[in-house]
Amino acid sequence: MADGQGSPYDGRPVGRRVALGLLGLGALGIVSGRHAQSALSSFLEPIQLRDPTGLTSLLPLGDTFRFYSVTGGVPIRDATTYRLEISGLVDRPTVLTLADLQAMPQTDLVRDFQCVTGWRVPRVHWSGVRLSTVLDRAGVQPSGRTLRLSSFDGTYTDSLTLDQARLPDVLVALKMLGGDVTHDHGGPVRLYVAPMYGYKSVKWLSGIEVTDAVVPGYWEHRGYDVDGFVGRSNGRGIDERT
């Protein structure tokens, strides 16, 4: 321009380049998947361990549990008040206390916890009673095909077929992460379905009803696959089976 000030529309379109650059960076991060997350986690882990302020714990470093609850509050149940009711198409409708479950044969597993939205906690130590053992205690009738699992949060439900429920790595979990299952993790007793996404691992497990057909559970009503196998559902390929 004649006065040397230039028009406000002169100059380079840096704004657009910055915005597109961020989009490209984001796309790269998505496609590189877990690798970028792992690299950053291993880079920041030593810093986090030596951080006296605890502020780095607010950073999204991954590989930690995120607490999901679908209700406003969940009542607290302990060894005296906890009950697990097995009902439906069974020979002996059964109510088990925490002590009953603790007296049954325990199985230990070290397996990943994989959420359908993408986060994963590697190598979690789980311990509890095989679901098949619990089912045998009540005696499943021949007409029983499926399970309807419910939570004492009063809202959450989920389903498993009997074949899925009898897999050896499906536990009625009493311990995780080296201690009793805490309330926030779904304690005192939760389900752990190792081969499936986290939404199949019902927290605050209180009811197992044997039915003759699948009744879709809470998230399944909202679009997630009923057969939530990690590796064969919700868009995941058969790689990375954990």
Place this chain on the structure above:
Amino acid sequence: MSAPETGVPTEAGRTIDRFSRSSRWVHWLTATLMTSCILTAAVLYNGSLAVIVGHRYLVEQIHVYSGIALPVPMIAGALSRAYRDDTRRLNRFTHRDWAWLRSRTRRDGTIEVGKFNAGQKLNAALSAGSIGTLLISGLAMYLTNLAPLSWRSGATFVHDWFALAVGLLVVGHVWMATRDPWAMTGMRTGRVPLSWARREHAAWAREVAGDPPIETADHRSRT
């Protein structure tokens, strides 16, 4: 375009138009949706808050729909000529913008600033790019049949870090705004005092009010 040099004396306390109704609507709708996203994100992300609030499905739905709606005001704003003009000004960086960013005395008016200073331009670009990235990574996480799990893990990673960055950007933006009440008045009412504009956005004030160019500032800005 340079304004005609009318030489008309300006009265004290005169105010001028800064933001059109459309630009203000886009700003405040985006601000509302962004606030909704940030509050619900805090509950979804922070374990202690999640345990207190619960109701994950409801919180998630509010977050998802606020997020999907977030770019809509900006896209709809393209219908307005005044808003398009603002985005064109925000998009363009001149050598003076770079000098302003590098300067330690950028606020003394030596480097003449147009309608937006370089910090505001950067904020706009970073916000726009981040909102787009958050939308894409958020959709990848939400529509679980859309992408393979590896991509969803990557999307979670990207979404987390961009969200953290955008949170800091918003905090910085609000902090800068609270330090300049006239800037906030401009975004609230659309008008600002000419005296403020001359101090903070001299080149733009001259463009709007038709003041003669300031020789010294012009000279120095070209060196």
